[in-house]
Amino acid sequence: MARYSNSDDREDSGFGLGSWVVGLMLGLLGGASLAILFAPKSGTEIRGKLKESAQDLPDRMSELVDDSLDLYASGVNYLQLVMEEQTMRLRRAVAAGKLAAAKKREELELGNSSVLPFQHR
Numbered sequence: 001m002a003r004y005s006n007s008d009d010r011e012d013s014g015f016g017l018g019s020w021v022v023g024l025m026l027g028l029l030g031g032a033s034l035a036i037l038f039a040p041k042s043g044t045e046i047r048g049k050l051k052e053s054a055q056d057l058p059d060r061m062s063e064l065v066d067d068s069l070d071l072y073a074s075g076v077n078y079l080q081l082v083m084e085e086q087t088m089r090l091r092r093a094v095a096a097g098k099l100a101a102a103k104k105r106e107e108l109e110l111g112n113s114s115v116l117p118f119q120h121r
Helices: 017-037 043-109
Strands: none
16 A cells, blocks of 8 residues: 555546546436336326325425424423533532632631631530
8 A cells, every 4th residue: 555645646446526426417318218217108108197295295295484583482492401500510619709709708817717607605
């Protein structure tokens, strides 16, 4: 296996985008030819099915749009709930931090006394 240290040293294999497109077109033509030759239905039946499918397309597209909008709304609602929950968690954490800081400040101000001002001996 040869290793190349520089991409400029590699030789072009001659297969580019043009070759790929030509291969794609030949494959499409061959597949379409085989489909026509071995189709189980006649041309009239196939045209009838295509016409029915084309007539049903607006209804299917409408359903698809409605389903997509419902999914979008559900996603937005879910994200809103998650954001509210995270906001509440953050607020609780900040409040706990403030309380801990106030307690520590009070401890330091009293000089680490074991008796707090509100406690009696």
